[in-house]
Amino acid sequence: MRVRVKIRRFNPEQDRRPYWATYTVDAEPTDRVLDLLVQIKSYQDGTLTFRRSCAHGVCGSDAVVINGRNRLACKELVQDVGRSIQIEALRGLPVIKDLVVDMEPFFRQYRSILPFLINDEPAPYDERLQSPEARARYDDTTKCILCAACTTSCPSYWASSDYVGPAAIVQAHRFIFDDRDRGAQARLAILAEGTGVWRCHTIYNCTEACPRGIQVTQAIGEVKKAITTGEIR
C-alpha cells in the first residue's frame, strides 16, 4: 500500500522556520512508522534526521508526535495509524534538527528527583531482599523508559519547563514506594515545591501518551496523597 508521510522538518543552519515535507512510501500494513522513516532516509532523502536505537520499544529514543499523539515510532504500525501519517518532533523541548529534540531539560528534571536508591544502612552480605508484595507496589512505574512522551504531552510542561513533569514524578514514585529506599522524604519535599506535583492538573495526557501503558496520572496522584497525608503506602 502507498502511504503519504508528512514530516515537519527543520534544519537550524538553513531554515528560518520549520516546514512540512511530504513523502510517498510503499509500505506493508504491518510496517512500523519507524520503518517508513528509515525507508525515506535510505532511499529518498538522506538529510532526514531522527533518533532510534533499539527499534523495539525499549530504549525510548524515538518518541515523536504521530498524527497529533505522542508515540514511539518503533511501536506504531501503519495499519493502526492509516495511509496519511503526520510526524513531528516532541513539543515542549527545543528542536535540534527535524525529529531530534534536545533532551537535556528533560533529563535535568529527571536528575532533580534523585533517581537512585538511597540507603546508607549497611548492606547485607548478599543483597537487600524484598517481598513480592513490596515489589509489586511500585511495579507499574518501573516500566518507564524515559522516552519523554508523557512529559512532552503535558500542557503544564508546555506552559512552563520549570515543572518537573510526569516522567520525573513517575521515576520518583518508583523509589518513594520502594521499601528498600530511605530517601522518600527528601523526594517528597522536592515534589511538594511549586515546581512539583501541584503543577499537575490531572489532564491525563501523560497516561494517554505513555507507550508502556504506565498509569502516570495515578502515580502522580499517589505521590500527591503521600505528600498531603505524610504516609507512604
Place this chain on the structure above:
Amino acid sequence: MAMTDAVLRRERTGSKFETYMWFFTRVSGILFLLMGAFNIIYANLAGGQGNMDVGAQMRWAFFPISFHVESSAVEVTPNFSNPFWQVYSFLLLAFTATHGYNGIRVILQDYVRYPLLLAWLKALLFLLWAGLILASIFLIFVFAG
C-alpha cells in the same frame, strides 16, 4: 549518611505553601457548596419559599444580604444581625474568594513566562484579594452589622 547528605543538599525552599493551597482548594470547594446549600435550605425554611424567586434564592445562597432579595416580600432578617450569620457569611465569602483567587494565581504561574511580570501580576492579585476580604469585613461586620 555521608553520601546521602551530600546528594540531598540541594537548593530547596522546603516550602509547604503549595501543598496547603492545593489541599485548601479541595476542602473549600466542597465546603462552600455545602454552605451555600445550607443557606438555601435555611432561607426556604425561614419562609423564603413562595416569596423568593429562583434568582433571589441563588443570590441568597452565596451572599445573604437584604438588597439581594429586595424584590421579594420576605422579611429579610437576620441579615447579618446576629454573630452567627455574620461569621457564617464571612467564612463563606472568604473561602470562595480565596479559592477563586488561588485558582487565578495557579493559572498565572503556569502561563506567565516573565518572572517580573508574574511577580507584578501576583502582587496585583493579592491586593485584589486583600481588598475584597477587607470590603467584606466592613460590609458584614460594620456596615450591615
